[in-house]
Amino acid sequence: MRSGAVLILVVLACAYAPGAQAFARPVTAADRALLARPATSEERIAEGVAERLTGHKAVSVRCTPMNLYFKNVLGVTPMLNGHAFDYFLMQTNECTYLAWFRESPARWDPRTCAPSDCKYTIDIVWAMETVAHESYHLLGYTNEAQVDCYGMQSVWFVASRLGASASEAEAFAHLFADRLYPLRRTETPLYWSPQCRDGGAYDLRPASHAWPS
Numbered sequence: 001m002r003s004g005a006v007l008i009l010v011v012l013a014c015a016y017a018p019g020a021q022a023f024a025r026p027v028t029a030a031d032r033a034l035l036a037r038p039a040t041s042e043e044r045i046a047e048g049v050a051e052r053l054t055g056h057k058a059v060s061v062r063c064t065p066m067n068l069y070f071k072n073v074l075g076v077t078p079m080l081n082g083h084a085f086d087y088f089l090m091q092t093n094e095c096t097y098l099a100w101f102r103e104s105p106a107r108w109d110p111r112t113c114a115p116s117d118c119k120y121t122i123d124i125v126w127a128m129e130t131v132a133h134e135s136y137h138l139l140g141y142t143n144e145a146q147v148d149c150y151g152m153q154s155v156w157f158v159a160s161r162l163g164a165s166a167s168e169a170e171a172f173a174h175l176f177a178d179r180l181y182p183l184r185r186t187e188t189p190l191y192w193s194p195q196c197r198d199g200g201a202y203d204l205r206p207a208s209h210a211w212p213s
């Protein structure tokens with residue numbers, strides 16, 4: 001029996017989340033069973049992005065429905081004493097959105113999409129931000145505001161890796177930064193920081209005034 005508790009770090013979509021967004025639970029048999037099976041093609045897409053973002057050679061991602069203690073959880077990274085295990089979990093839908101996007105990147109361009117497609121661009125950009133967010137947890141970061149800021153600054157990279165043109169990747173980065181990130185200030189304040197800005201403490205590229213990428 002493992003004695004240490006594992007801190008589970010999550011990314012939340014938005015709205016209506018209660019106060020605490022990190023909690024502890026032991027590694028479960030369900031985690032081990034998920035990791036024991038081969039990755040699906042959708043999981044491989046997320047793994048490829050996470051491997052490039054982290055520089056780690058063998059990241060495992062598993063897409064699975066998660067019913068946790070609070071709603072709107074998109075991803076979960078188990079950590080123990082500040083150490084992650086090169087795997088994270090994402091809600092099944094998040095992986096599906098990444099696969100949709102990679103299948104046809106131009107179709108979902110926020111600047112030019114058909115109305116029937118545009119309604120999914122918010123979901124798609126949340127999925128992009130989630131895979132980036134969890135990747136920073138794999139690197140050992142545990143401060144959710146810092147991790148989410150880094151994730152936001154990596155949306156363009158995720159979009160680009162999945163096939164977006166440079167300008168489309170920028171459009172997705174701005175979609176998240178301009179429309180979704182400000183909501184965090186009131187809805188999930190643990191994930192928001194005034195330092196998440198050009199020149200702020202969480203600016204990954206302080207020498208550049210381009211923002212958020």
Ligand SMILES: [Zn+2]
Nearest residue numbers: 009010011144
């Ligand atoms: Zn997190």
